[in-house]
Amino acid sequence: xxxxxxxxxxxxxxxxxxxxxxxxxxxxxxxxxxxxxxxxxxxxxxxxxxxxxxxxxxxxxxxxxxxxxxxxxxxxxxxxxxxxxxxxxxxxxxxxxxxxxxxxxxxxxxxxxxxxxxxxxxxxxxxxxxxxxxxxxxxxxxxxxxxxxxxxxxxxxxxxxxxxxxxxxxxxxxxxxxxxxxxxxxxxxxxxxxxxxxxxxxxxxxxxxxxxxxxxxxxxxxxxxxxxxxxxxxxxxxxxxxxxxxxxxxxxxxxxxxxxxxxxxx
Numbered sequence: 465x466x467x468x469x470x471x472x473x474x475x476x477x478x479x480x481x482x483x484x485x486x487x488x489x490x491x492x493x494x495x496x497x498x499x500x501x502x503x504x505x506x507x508x509x510x511x512x513x514x515x516x517x518x519x520x521x522x523x524x525x526x527x528x529x530x531x532x533x534x535x536x537x538x539x540x541x542x543x544x545x546x547x548x549x550x551x552x553x554x555x556x557x558x559x560x561x562x563x564x565x566x567x568x569x570x571x572x573x574x575x576x577x578x579x580x581x582x583x584x585x586x587x588x589x590x591x592x593x594x595x596x597x598x599x600x601x602x603x604x605x606x607x608x609x610x611x612x613x614x615x616x617x618x619x620x621x622x623x624x625x626x627x628x629x630x631x632x633x634x635x636x637x638x639x640x641x642x643x644x645x646x647x648x649x650x651x652x653x654x655x656x657x658x659x660x661x662x663x664x665x666x667x668x669x670x671x672x673x674x675x676x677x678x679x680x681x682x683x684x685x686x687x688x689x690x691x692x693x694x695x696x697x698x699x700x701x702x703x704x705x706x707x708x709x710x711x712x713x714x715x716x717x718x719x720x721x722x723x724x725x726x727x728x729x730x
Contacts, residue, residue: 465490465641473648481655483512483544491704493519497541498598498612505608513543516647525602536619536627538593538646542654544728548606550599554700554721555669557583557597560611562673563657565648573637576627579676581702582721582726585615586636586678589728590626591692592616611654617646624728672695679726686717686724 467490478484478521494500494517501515508552520533533539561579568575568585571701579584585593593615600608606674616627628646632639661669674680679693684704692718701718 470644475652477652487513501541511545513542536618538615543713559657559661567653578678587623
């Protein structure tokens with residue numbers, strides 16, 4: 465990856481943001497871009513510092529799962545300094561996922577990316593990428609956050625996955641995209657999503673996310689009780705309406721990540 469080519473690919477959204485100029489550091493391989501960026505933060509790195517690796521050998525996904533980080537994919541982490549209550553931590557993941565999805569949907573060519581709550585980017589029912597947000601607290605507030613992004617470009621993917629390059633080829637779409645292009649789109653998405661949330665407010669962000677949610681309106685089962693996904697709560701949980709039973713009327717509950725498993729749907 466060429467740093468100068470990446471710099472040239474950055475959109476006006478990035479260049480006009482308070483994070484610009486970004487401090488972008490690119491490596492052939494790292495254990496984990498999130499881990500490396502936290503080390504830099506401890507050494508005084510400023511908001512807008514970015515770690516990019518062309519491969520990771522200890523990449524992490526949600527719940528500590530190993531994230532396959534083969535060459536050809538984008539593995540990127542971004543440092544910012546929010547001022548959020550701890551219960552709003554999910555919103556950082558949601559605004560990043562939504563922002564990247566929007567950047568891809570508004571790109572040329574347009575890529576119709578959707579969201580799988582809380583942190584997956586989905587293309588034609590398959591996983592295109594994911595977000596891993598890690599935070600630090602100070603005086604009861606989230607004051608530091610690292611947004612980790614993994615996006616499939618030309619790297620091998622599992623059966624439930626899809627890469628951008630293969631999607632372009634399958635749809636016979638000619639493009640001049642490269643890994644620098646994908647990196648620039650991801651950075652624009654993180655920044656624009658965060659700025660949207662801060663400027664427009666949480667309600668606007670959640671409404672925008674719900675419009676891209678692939679499971680909105682789909683049935684689920686929670687502890688043996690049938691229900692329907694109806695949206696996202698003000699603090700980012702998945703909102704489900706449980707169907708009425710002989711013993712109770714319908715009710716709405718908010719689920720934290722990991723409470724139920726949502727598959728991929730086309």
